[in-house]
Amino acid sequence: MLCYGRVYQMTLRRTFLGILALSLLAVPVASFAQQQPPRTARIGFLGQTSASLSASVIRVEALRTGLRDLGYAEGKNLTIEFRWAEGKHERLPDLAAELVRLKVDVIVTQGTPGALAAKQATATIPIVMAVVADPVATGLVASLARPGGNITGGSWVSHEVSAKRLELLRDAFPRTKRVAVLINPGNPSNAPILQAMELAARSLKLEISQFEARGPNEFESAFTAMAAKRVDAVTIIDDAVLIANAKAIANLAAKKRLPLMAFNETVEAGGLMAYGPNFPEMYRRAASYVDKILKGAKPGELPIEQATTFELVINMKAAKALGLTVPQSLLQRADRVIQ
Numbered sequence: 001m002l003c004y005g006r007v008y009q010m011t012l013r014r015t016f017l018g019i020l021a022l023s024l025l026a027v028p029v030a031s032f033a034q035q036q037p038p039r040t041a042r043i044g045f046l047g048q049t050s051a052s053l054s055a056s057v058i059r060v061e062a063l064r065t066g067l068r069d070l071g072y073a074e075g076k077n078l079t080i081e082f083r084w085a086e087g088k089h090e091r092l093p094d095l096a097a098e099l100v101r102l103k104v105d106v107i108v109t110q111g112t113p114g115a116l117a118a119k120q121a122t123a124t125i126p127i128v129m130a131v132v133a134d135p136v137a138t139g140l141v142a143s144l145a146r147p148g149g150n151i152t153g154g155s156w157v158s159h160e161v162s163a164k165r166l167e168l169l170r171d172a173f174p175r176t177k178r179v180a181v182l183i184n185p186g187n188p189s190n191a192p193i194l195q196a197m198e199l200a201a202r203s204l205k206l207e208i209s210q211f212e213a214r215g216p217n218e219f220e221s222a223f224t225a226m227a228a229k230r231v232d233a234v235t236i237i238d239d240a241v242l243i244a245n246a247k248a249i250a251n252l253a254a255k256k257r258l259p260l261m262a263f264n265e266t267v268e269a270g271g272l273m274a275y276g277p278n279f280p281e282m283y284r285r286a287a288s289y290v291d292k293i294l295k296g297a298k299p300g301e302l303p304i305e306q307a308t309t310f311e312l313v314i315n316m317k318a319a320k321a322l323g324l325t326v327p328q329s330l331l332q333r334a335d336r337v338i339q
Helices: 001-037 054-069 089-100 111-119 158-172 189-204 214-228 241-244 248-256 264-268 277-293 315-321 328-332
Strands: 041-047 079-086 106-109 128-130 153-154 177-183 206-210 233-237 260-262 273-277 308-317 336-338
Touching: 041 054, 041 089, 041 111, 041 277, 041 315, 054 079, 054 106, 054 241, 079 089, 079 177, 089 106, 089 111, 089 206, 106 111, 106 177, 111 128, 111 153, 111 241, 128 336, 153 277, 158 189, 158 233, 158 260, 158 328, 177 189, 189 206, 206 214, 214 248, 241 248, 248 260, 248 264, 248 315, 260 264, 264 273, 264 308, 308 315, 308 328, 315 336
Parallel strands: 041 079, 041 106, 106 128, 128 153, 177 206, 177 233, 233 260, 260 273, 308 336
Antiparallel strands: 273 308
């Protein structure tokens, strides 16, 4: 009996030790798996302008907000590599290639030139276009519904918006005959937009003239030429460099006493009117594309999201400074009036 009891005790002990060993092996695996830091996503941001400009700060912060809302935190599970062209489009290809060499997970681009540079730099790293004018017309994607390749993101109907700006100018000031169009000649999205504006101008019985400026050092000469041509108003084809210098453009329009119809940044800086999409919101929406791609979605299968909300803003302070009276009917249509 003693021998049997001893054997029984030894059997129990071996069984207990076996269970304990298995539990010790199993628990740390689960524990270590939980303690492993989450994989850090690495995003490359290819900017056309400068990080310090107010428009850039606002839009990048909108992107960051979108990413935070989706659970990404810089320094924890997210790193963003910024590369800025400082308004020089010729720098974009090298900066895009640099992001490719860094082997980022996704490249977020700013504007059409940035998206084109990224596309030329890589056919494998996913590209999210925060904002582009017409990705189909510029050859960035095959279609809005199925972009194909490694590109997706947000777009807005720039040709329709630019044509609408002419219509709003005419509604505000029926005597308007000649309108200057300020463009950055380095932006490949200009051609289809200008075609749409020319068609709209003919139907509105307006004459439009192009004036070029690649950056701040060419703004003064462009506005001097506008004044010499005796234009009645000025509008702008949206471009990251021009948007980034909204204050300088608005100041020159005021100096030359030209009603300025452009984008939100210009009206906030003192321009007369603005019509267009909410660009910061589009940058915030770009975060959702980044998130889907990081979770395994193929960019070429994610439809391009088009802006659906557009805002008309009128600056009454600017109107008063120019000695202009904005019709009450247009003020009633405005989404916002700056007093």
